[in-house]
């Protein structure tokens with residue numbers, strides 16, 4: 739059986755070099771987040787006898803939307819949920835949402851949080867339901883384990899604001915980011931803060947997981963507050979310097 743009652747049931751499908759397609763399962767139905775490619779996702783859903791109900795798209799990059807059209811050929815009633823401001827770059831969306839919109843999937847409430855920076859009009863999905871110990875965040879390429887997305891379209895001040903929005907979520911919120919970057923990000927963080935006990939401890943835990951072939955995610959807002967230098971940045975200047983340093987850093 740795939741599902742535990744009351745808690746969220748979410749599985750990773752690692753694809754391409756380091757993307758993670760998250761699948762949220764409820765009864766015999768699934769919601770897929772940012773399907774980079776279709777075939778491993780389709781196979782996984784069919785192997786588990788699941789029917790695809792919705793696809794959440796955080797932003798327009800090909801490694802997030804590349805599999806969507808093939809998946810909706812197989813499950814034509816799937817809702818494709820994306821930003822209304824991205825009708826040109828995500829033209830196959832069927833359910834358009836805007837900042838702060840709230841809608842329902844399964845027995846949960848989903849809130850749209852606009853997080854410009856990595857791209858313009860990037861959105862994150864924050865999911866809550868009654869009687870669970872924690873909530874869920876799908877931040878796409880805005881927040882990673884120990885890091886944040888590159889500023890491909892937005893400004894440092896937009897990213898600073900976006901990270902502050904995510905940082906204001908409850909500390910036990912679980913974070914399901916779209917890339918397996920945590921180990922690399924924490925190594926970078928240690929290159930700047932070599933004595934930071936929280937970062938050292940987290941890197942050890944993550945490296946053990948990765949050696950066993952397990953994903954480093956989900957993390958939590960509490961963990962990121964302690965070990966993610968971008969969330970710890972006190973102002974836009976600090977965030978700008980960190981982003982520039984990370985962009986030029988080689989492991």
Ligand SMILES: [Zn+2]
Nearest residue numbers: 797799856879
């Ligand atoms: Zn991206």
